[in-house]
Amino acid sequence: MPTIAVDAAGSxxxxxxxxxxxxxxxxxxxxxxxxVGDQQRLQALLEQIPYNPEQIAxxxxxxxxxxxxxxxxxxxxxxxxxxxxxxKIVAEGRAGAAVTTAPPAACLRAAARHFRPLPxxxxxxxxxxxxxxxxxxxQDTLALLVDAGASAxxxxxxxxxxxxxxxxxxxxxxxVASPRIGLLxxxxxxxxxxxxxxxxxxxxxxxxxxxxxxxxxxxxxxTGRADVVVCEGLLGAVAISLLDGVTARLADLARAAAEPTxxxxxxxxxxxxxxxxxxxxxxxxxxxxxxxxxxxxLLLVCRRRSxxxxxxxxxxxxxxxxRDHVAADVxxxxxxxxx
Amino acid sequence: xxxxxxxxxxxxxxxxxxxxxDLDKTYLRSEFDTVRQLIRTARERGEDKVEVPGVxxxxxxxxxxxxxxGQPISSYFISASPPQIGKAIREKLALDGVPxxxxxxxxxxRHIARGRFRLLREHIGFKLVELFRGRTxxxxxTRELLFGDDWEADPITYSLYADVVAGxxxxxxxxxxVQQLGVDDALVPELSELATRSLGVDGVERIFINLERRxxxxxxxxxxxxxxPTFNYFQTAIxxxxxxxxxxxxxxxxxxxLVDRSGYTAHRLDNSLADLLRRQLVTGEVAxxxxxxxxxxxxxxPEPRSWRSWLDRVRARLRPAPTxxxxxxxxxxxxxxxxxxxxxxxxxxxxxxA
Numbered sequence: 001m002p003t004i005a006v007d008a009a010g011s012x013x014x015x016x017x018x019x020x021x022x023x024x025x026x027x028x029x030x031x032x033x034x035x036v037g038d039q040q041r042l043q044a045l046l047e048q049i050p051y052n053p054e055q056i057a058x059x060x061x062x063x064x065x066x067x068x069x070x071x072x073x074x075x076x077x078x079x080x081x082x083x084x085x086x087x088k089i090v091a092e093g094r095a096g097a098a099v100t101t102a103p104p105a106a107c108l109r110a111a112a113r114h115f116r117p118l119p120x121x122x123x124x125x126x127x128x129x130x131x132x133x134x135x136x137x138x139q140d141t142l143a144l145l146v147d148a149g150a151s152a153x154x155x156x157x158x159x160x161x162x163x164x165x166x167x168x169x170x171x172x173x174x175x176v177a178s179p180r181i182g183l184l185x186x187x188x189x190x191x192x193x194x195x196x197x198x199x200x201x202x203x204x205x206x207x208x209x210x211x212x213x214x215x216x217x218x219x220x221x222x223t224g225r226a227d228v229v230v231c232e233g234l235l236g237a238v239a240i241s242l243l244d245g246v247t248a249r250l251a252d253l254a255r256a257a258a259e260p261t262x263x264x265x266x267x268x269x270x271x272x273x274x275x276x277x278x279x280x281x282x283x284x285x286x287x288x289x290x291x292x293x294x295x296x297x298l299l300l301v302c303r304r305r306s307x308x309x310x311x312x313x314x315x316x317x318x319x320x321x322x323r324d325h326v327a328a329d330v331x332x333x334x335x336x337x338x339x
Numbered sequence: 340x341x342x343x344x345x346x347x348x349x350x351x352x353x354x355x356x357x358x359x360x361d362l363d364k365t366y367l368r369s370e371f372d373t374v375r376q377l378i379r380t381a382r383e384r385g386e387d388k389v390e391v392p393g394v395x396x397x398x399x400x401x402x403x404x405x406x407x408x409g410q411p412i413s414s415y416f417i418s419a420s421p422p423q424i425g426k427a428i429r430e431k432l433a434l435d436g437v438p439x440x441x442x443x444x445x446x447x448x449r450h451i452a453r454g455r456f457r458l459l460r461e462h463i464g465f466k467l468v469e470l471f472r473g474r475t476x477x478x479x480x481t482r483e484l485l486f487g488d489d490w491e492a493d494p495i496t497y498s499l500y501a502d503v504v505a506g507x508x509x510x511x512x513x514x515x516x517v518q519q520l521g522v523d524d525a526l527v528p529e530l531s532e533l534a535t536r537s538l539g540v541d542g543v544e545r546i547f548i549n550l551e552r553r554x555x556x557x558x559x560x561x562x563x564x565x566x567x568p569t570f571n572y573f574q575t576a577i578x579x580x581x582x583x584x585x586x587x588x589x590x591x592x593x594x595x596x597l598v599d600r601s602g603y604t605a606h607r608l609d610n611s612l613a614d615l616l617r618r619q620l621v622t623g624e625v626a627x628x629x630x631x632x633x634x635x636x637x638x639x640x641p642e643p644r645s646w647r648s649w650l651d652r653v654r655a656r657l658r659p660a661p662t663x664x665x666x667x668x669x670x671x672x673x674x675x676x677x678x679x680x681x682x683x684x685x686x687x688x689x690x691x692x693a
Contacts, residue, residue, distance in 0.1 A: 027553055032606070043617040050553040053570050053614030054607040 001030040002322035004315050005089040007100035008037030009082040013307045021311025023051035031319045034095050036061045036085050061085045083110035090297045096322035097298035099314045107301045115295035118331050123151035123158045124294030128240050129287045135224025140174035145229045149237030156199035159230050165293040166228040168333035172326045182216035182226025285310035288317035353410035354480035362418035364488040364551045366394050385430025392601035393572030393593050395435040400589035402438045416442040417469045419462040443469045463496050464522030470500045471533035485546045489554040497546040498562050506539030508669045516672050547575050561675050574611050580629050581621045587632045594638040605640045
């Protein structure tokens with residue numbers, strides 16, 4: 001079983017959520033975790049909950065973004081922050097992958113500092129999964145968006161590499177033999193979105209063996225049109241946070257809509273179970289974290305508000321990625337499309 | 340002229356060591372959460388039974404370590420299982436080659452005959468009587484090690500017994516507590532008599548609780564430093580070695596059994612050792628002394644040779660060593676009982692207020 005390095009600082013839910021997630025994994029699975037954080041605090045928290053010490057190691061690191069309410073200066077965080085500590089552990093080969101709730105920018109800096117970039121990759125990408133409607137047989141209810149904010153602006157070649165990396169990742173994780181690739185754009189027109197995107201469209205369409213569906217718009221994101229959505233980081237980050245915001249407020253929106261009429265309110269009560277199921281389907285905690293692609297090593301970035309369940313799922317996803325040699329698959333995929 | 344004595348004075352004989360073990364969940368991995376599992380357990384033969392990893396090796400190690408010291412040792416099992424499964428248990432112990440002196444079973448048929456089915460699950464009174472009975476039969480000065488688990492009431496049973504034996508809990512106090520815990524009234528006179536006879540004889544060194552259910556260790560803080568919750572028998576062996584009951588070779592024997600027969604890895608044993616250190620159950624110095632031979636033979640991973648690990652070792656030496664304070668005074672049994680049996684305490688409070 002692989003060892004996963006877990007950064008025990010930075011979550012908005014506090015260090016407790018991370019420790020609970022790790023403890024849950026240690027009791028339920030055979031995954032080994034290396035918790036990185038304030039040893040004394042971590043041990044004190046562990047002793048309050050069921051855990052399996054055989055699968056948990058603790059590496060003392062005094063950095064804890066929560067102690068100063070996350071106001072630690074960017075420079076200090078960059079130099080000696082907790083994502084850097086876990087990335088170093090992975091780079092040294094003491095863990096197969098790392099999981100953190102630190103801000104993506106700090107994670108990217110840490111990965112750039114410690115990880116070996118894949119040959120030919122100039123811009124890393126954050127691969128974020130999001131819920132959507134499965135429309136075709138064998139489709140997963142989760143799609144992948146690459147890049148969700150690692151590289152704000154990129155070249156056409158970068159976008160092709162994102163597609164290659166995302167495709168390799170989706171093939172392993174979603175078990176889709178030939179994922180449908182879509183280029184997120186403002187219109188379906190091949191020339192839309194400016195020169196790099198139009199050029200990327202031409203290059204993607206020319207790759208043999210890929211199921212490239214062309215441009216897709218924001219409205220297509222939650223449909224089954226594409227399994228892998230490729231875009232620049234700036235656009236991807238906006239799209240993901242928009243989806244996140246809407247899904248998080250879905251129940252509130254339904255309640256607000258039903259408020260004026262008693263009949264609607266009663267109706268909402270009747271579909272309560274359905275609403276719960278829907279909330280569970282779009283719950284971010286199910287997906288674990290978003291991996292940073294483009295390096296020989298893996299770092300999963302979880303949301304800052306991740307709770308114990310989200311952390312446990314992120315660790316399980318990280319272990320699966322290590323077990324399935326996803327990093328090697330991604331490297332091979334990048335080699336295929338060339339520099 | 341003074342003549343030099345040719346032979347050194349013989350060392351005084353070591354006091355006997357008495358080890359008492361619970362059976363289910365401490366020695367055996369018995370499953371009886373459901374009626375089906377209970378029936379299956381009752382019908383199992385010796386070869387079907389599965390021991391908790393490392394326990395058999397630990398028992399053997401205790402015996403060989405005592406033999407090396409020239410210390411008399413005896414081991415007894417006290418089980419709340421019915422005597423009808425005794426044959427299978429004895430077969431299992433023989434298969435494992437475990438040295439022991441006797442097994443006491445609970446006569447469940449007596450409770451069934453009296454129609455007192457509640458007492459089928461009440462083991463505190465039964466175990467206390469057997470502990471005291473065994474103690475009164477043991478030679479004076481006997482040192483004791485008690486082994487149980489976190490499934491039933493072993494921590495409170497062993498602690499009550501140890502406090503009476505240590506002389507810090509009067510028999511009258513013991514009876515008041517056990518009545519709160521709902522023990523069989525028929526056992527009270529015998530318990531009172533045995534407790535009075537054992538009062539202050541002293542000798543319980545440690546109580547080990549096998550965390551089979553992964554109960555959080557913090558829950559056992561109420562039981563004081565005498566009670567040590569451990570997650571596996573490698574941890575138990577390390578603490579026993581730190582206390583001087585085992586040596587490094589005995590710990591290695593338990594570790595080897597865990598690696599060879601139960602799928603443990605050097606890495607997981609190392610994590611277990613680190614957990615003991617973090618819980619301050621052993622000092623860094625003792626851990627290093629005990630782990631060195633294990634690292635040499637590959638039972639633990641080699642110590643990292645980076646400047647960082649060197650710095651960690653220096654820091655550990657500078658840090659004040661944890662003091663494994665001996666148990667002083669009786670435990671706060673009211674709080675313990677309130678946690679263990681909240682309903683009985685609530686009823687008692689109602690009675691008092693009425």
